[in-house]
Amino acid sequence: MLPDLHLHNLAARLYPLRRSLTGDGVRATLAVLAERLPSLEQHEVPTGTPVLDWTVPDEWNWKAAWVADAEGRRVVDATEHGLHLVGYSVPVRQRMTWAELKPHLHTLPDQSDAIPYRTAYYAQTWGFCLRHRTVLDLDARGDEAEYEVVIDATRGPGALTYGEVVLPGETEETVLISAHVCHPMLANDNLSGLVVAAALAEQLAARAQRCYTYRFVWAPGTVGAITWLARNEAVVPTIRHGLILANLGDAGGFTYKQSRLGTFGQTPAEIDRAVAVALRDAGEALDVRPFIPYGYDERQYGSPGFNLPVGCLTRTPYGEYPEYHTSADDLDFISEAQLQGALARLTDVIDILEANRRLINLHPYGEPQLGRRRLYRALGGLPDAPLQQQAMLWVLNLSATPGAPEDGFDLLAVAERSGLPFRTLAAAADLLERHDLVA
Numbered sequence: 001m002l003p004d005l006h007l008h009n010l011a012a013r014l015y016p017l018r019r020s021l022t023g024d025g026v027r028a029t030l031a032v033l034a035e036r037l038p039s040l041e042q043h044e045v046p047t048g049t050p051v052l053d054w055t056v057p058d059e060w061n062w063k064a065a066w067v068a069d070a071e072g073r074r075v076v077d078a079t080e081h082g083l084h085l086v087g088y089s090v091p092v093r094q095r096m097t098w099a100e101l102k103p104h105l106h107t108l109p110d111q112s113d114a115i116p117y118r119t120a121y122y123a124q125t126w127g128f129c130l131r132h133r134t135v136l137d138l139d140a141r142g143d144e145a146e147y148e149v150v151i152d153a154t155r156g157p158g159a160l161t162y163g164e165v166v167l168p169g170e171t172e173e174t175v176l177i178s179a180h181v182c183h184p185m186l187a188n189d190n191l192s193g194l195v196v197a198a199a200l201a202e203q204l205a206a207r208a209q210r211c212y213t214y215r216f217v218w219a220p221g222t223v224g225a226i227t228w229l230a231r232n233e234a235v236v237p238t239i240r241h242g243l244i245l246a247n248l249g250d251a252g253g254f255t256y257k258q259s260r261l262g263t264f265g266q267t268p269a270e271i272d273r274a275v276a277v278a279l280r281d282a283g284e285a286l287d288v289r290p291f292i293p294y295g296y297d298e299r300q301y302g303s304p305g306f307n308l309p310v311g312c313l314t315r316t317p318y319g320e321y322p323e324y325h326t327s328a329d330d331l332d333f334i335s336e337a338q339l340q341g342a343l344a345r346l347t348d349v350i351d352i353l354e355a356n357r358r359l360i361n362l363h364p365y366g367e368p369q370l371g372r373r374r375l376y377r378a379l380g381g382l383p384d385a386p387l388q389q390q391a392m393l394w395v396l397n398l399s400a401t402p403g404a405p406e407d408g409f410d411l412l413a414v415a416e417r418s419g420l421p422f423r424t425l426a427a428a429a430d431l432l433e434r435h436d437l438v439a
Helices: 007-014 024-036 098-104 132-139 187-205 223-231 260-264 270-281 336-355 385-398 411-418 422-434
Strands: 041-046 059-069 074-077 092-097 146-156 159-167 174-180 213-219 239-245 254-257 286-289 310-314
Touching (some): 007 187, 024 041, 024 159, 024 187, 024 213, 074 132, 098 146, 159 187, 187 213, 187 336, 239 270, 270 310, 336 422
Parallel strands (some): 174 213, 174 239
Antiparallel strands (some): 041 159, 059 146, 254 310
């Protein structure tokens, strides 16, 4: 947990900022995270920069946007709720009839009190999102009713902004943690991933030792991840494990989308196995789904040319809860307990990655005499001594022989096959190493 700061409070502070694919809202969001993560670096990539098969788009910012009736009353005002304005709307200032205005309005007829989230990133257009009941009220005034439409926005040359924290480890082999930073006023499908990633980064920064190097990336969806990949060709080969974080604050259980490498590879990806074991050991139900080439930015990191082992951890997946991409995905929809629960499970996953290793059994012919080495006595005061004894035997039996190290199993595999907690097996392996029974 971030010191002196609840994750929900951090989400509440970020909630009103005007995030989009680019712009000052993204910069402001990263600046808030940087208060807790001093090593966070903001990267600015100019509009028009080629990034793989894409080009960095124009920057977009808005100051005000509204629709006013003939009496000057604002029937829609984006300062009331940021989702009222279609993202990347071009500037507008004109009067028009209801019949002319209506094609530019978006609602959810089956959720009359919710404002939808809509964008027009790559189209020269504009629009507003309304509660459906508001449109019904305005419709009753007739097609000839007149309205003033104002969108005070800029859309032109600027930059795409993303944030990055790098925590060096004992090796350059890297764990990548990524969250999208482009959705305004959506608490679960945006802020939950941002704040949990920030909390995990701060926890790891405080560790005295890290085996892996950790890279945290906060970037706008799709083109942001593509931009990061284009600018980090030297880093990409070092990535051994990765996770996309999103939708971690709602009341649902955990869902894990496997990496492309884990779904289609000849051997399961270690990150996929680590998530499954971590959730199992915590007694949490986990809905595991195979990789598919749509969703969040796991599809960019897992595109065939990169094929990185990057999975996606959520609670309720995108599009599977009615509040998704609506104003109902607000701060009341996420809870501190669910955010902290996600952080705890991610910490478990990291602990497994850090401790996982293959071992060689230095006494593979017959079972070593553990009593003579006082290993049983070493466990005597532990409440889970029988479990620890089982763990030692499992580790010894599934470790490799000195002449065939490739025939052994890593500790994750021992946990999978034995059903014992990974933490227990890792402790047993440490004890066996100290007594020169495994190496």
